[in-house]
Amino acid sequence: MIAPSQPATPDPAHADQCETRHPIDLEQVRALNVSVLTADKAQQMAELFAVLADPNRLRLLAVLAERELCVCDLAALVKLSESAVSHQLRTLRDRRLVRYRKQGRKVYYSLKDQHIFDVYRAVADHVDEPED
Amino acid sequence: MIAPSQPATPDPAHADQCETRHPIDLEQVRALNVSVLTADKAQQMAELFAVLADPNRLRLLAVLAERELCVCDLAALVKLSESAVSHQLRTLRDRRLVRYRKQGRKVYYSLKDQHIFDVYRAVADHVDEPED
DNA sequence: TTTATATATGAGCAATCGCTCATGTATTCA
DNA sequence: TGAATACATGAGCGATTGCTCATATATAAA
Numbered sequence: 105m106i107a108p109s110q111p112a113t114p115d116p117a118h119a120d121q122c123e124t125r126h127p128i129d130l131e132q133v134r135a136l137n138v139s140v141l142t143a144d145k146a147q148q149m150a151e152l153f154a155v156l157a158d159p160n161r162l163r164l165l166a167v168l169a170e171r172e173l174c175v176c177d178l179a180a181l182v183k184l185s186e187s188a189v190s191h192q193l194r195t196l197r198d199r200r201l202v203r204y205r206k207q208g209r210k211v212y213y214s215l216k217d218q219h220i221f222d223v224y225r226a227v228a229d230h231v232d233e234p235e236d
Numbered sequence: 237m238i239a240p241s242q243p244a245t246p247d248p249a250h251a252d253q254c255e256t257r258h259p260i261d262l263e264q265v266r267a268l269n270v271s272v273l274t275a276d277k278a279q280q281m282a283e284l285f286a287v288l289a290d291p292n293r294l295r296l297l298a299v300l301a302e303r304e305l306c307v308c309d310l311a312a313l314v315k316l317s318e319s320a321v322s323h324q325l326r327t328l329r330d331r332r333l334v335r336y337r338k339q340g341r342k343v344y345y346s347l348k349d350q351h352i353f354d355v356y357r358a359v360a361d362h363v364d365e366p367e368d
Numbered sequence: 369t370t371t372a373t374a375t376a377t378g379a380g381c382a383a384t385c386g387c388t389c390a391t392g393t394a395t396t397c398a
Numbered sequence: 399t400g401a402a403t404a405c406a407t408g409a410g411c412g413a414t415t416g417c418t419c420a421t422a423t424a425t426a427a428a
Contacts, residue, residue: 106289107413122308122342122404133302134313141298141360146291148363149356153294157238157286158416159278166273170265175375176254181266188417190376195416209374209425210254219362223355224281228273230351231280239383254374290386307405320387322406327386341395341404372427377420384415389408396403 106154108147155199156224160184161192165215165224168202172214238286240279287331288356292316293324297347297356300334304346 141149155161163182167173175193179186193213196202203216215221273281287293295314299305307325311318325345328334335348347353 106291108291122306122312129303130309130313133299133305136302137295137299137313141295143291143295145360145363146294146298149294149359150289150291152359152363153285154289154415157282157289159238159240159275159282160416162278162281162285163269163273163275166278167265167269170268171261173265174254176373177262180254181262181269185418186375187377187419191416194376211375219358219365223358223362226351226355226358227281227284228277230355231277231284233351286385292386308403317388318405319389319407323386326406343405370428373425375423377422379420381417385413388411392407394405398401
């Protein structure tokens with residue numbers, strides 16, 4: 105899921121053209137950036153956002169926020185095939201956004217990561233605002 | 237960017253198998269889901285998350301959070317080609333996450349959408365937490 | 369045990385993404 | 399005016415995504 109971005113051509117020919125006009129400030133910014141957001145952390149964040157970047161997964165999370173549900177019911181609710189839902193649940197499981205428990209031949213899924221659902225809700229509110 | 241998810245095969249053969257055991261509750265959940273998260277809104281949210289689902293765009297946003305910067309400087313800071321940065325800035329512009337102003341032949345970009353940057357920060361904090 | 373149900377998963381395909389490379393367009397400088 | 403700089407953009411390629419379809423597994427029902 106999102107291969108770590110290849111370094112492209114290492115330090116493109118560009119080099120020290122336009123940015124050397126104010127080299128000190130830029131070094132400060134780079135220092136801040138590197139410490140606050142390393143390549144590794146950017147990668148982790150991107151992978152988390154990627155899980156939320158699909159309308160069907162968002163719909164699954166939305167119904168799971170209301171109640172625990174089995175795969176079959178989820179498929180009926182979001183109108184997807186059970187296979188498609190199962191695949192989607194796998195990526196939600198892998199990213200630990202949901203938990204599950206088996207009961208008989210059914211598997212009941214529920215929301216696990218409240219932090220991420222807060223993010224969901226923040227964006228849900230955001231897209232409703234007209235101030236675009 | 238993220239084509240509206242095709243309805244797949246409309247209402248897969250699945251139909252009324254497992255979910256008809258508790259039809260009333262599921263109708264309630266579906267009603268909630270549809271009103272809270274329509275297909276259209278899920279699509280909008282997914283597109284927003286998709287913008288954040290790339291490590292290089294996150295790095296651009298991170299440095300833009302520190303200060304206004306031109307394309308050339310951004311390229312130097314995130315170590316990408318200016319063309320790649322320009323392409324990325326286009327998607328950030330299209331989604332109104334950044335603003336820009338021209339000054340001579342340079343174009344200075346800055347953060348525009350504070351709400352989305354709050355989301356950025358929430359996820360940045362989240363990935364640092366050990367409680368996984 | 370045999371059959372059906374509920375879910376998981378691998379292969380594979382069409383669509384999308386993010387880059388490079390080539391090129392176009394302003395703007396500045398000589 | 400002509401060359402160089404800063405940026406934008408289209409084409410196109412390799413990688414990734416999200417589905418379907420076929421198939422596997424586990425549990426329940428007959």
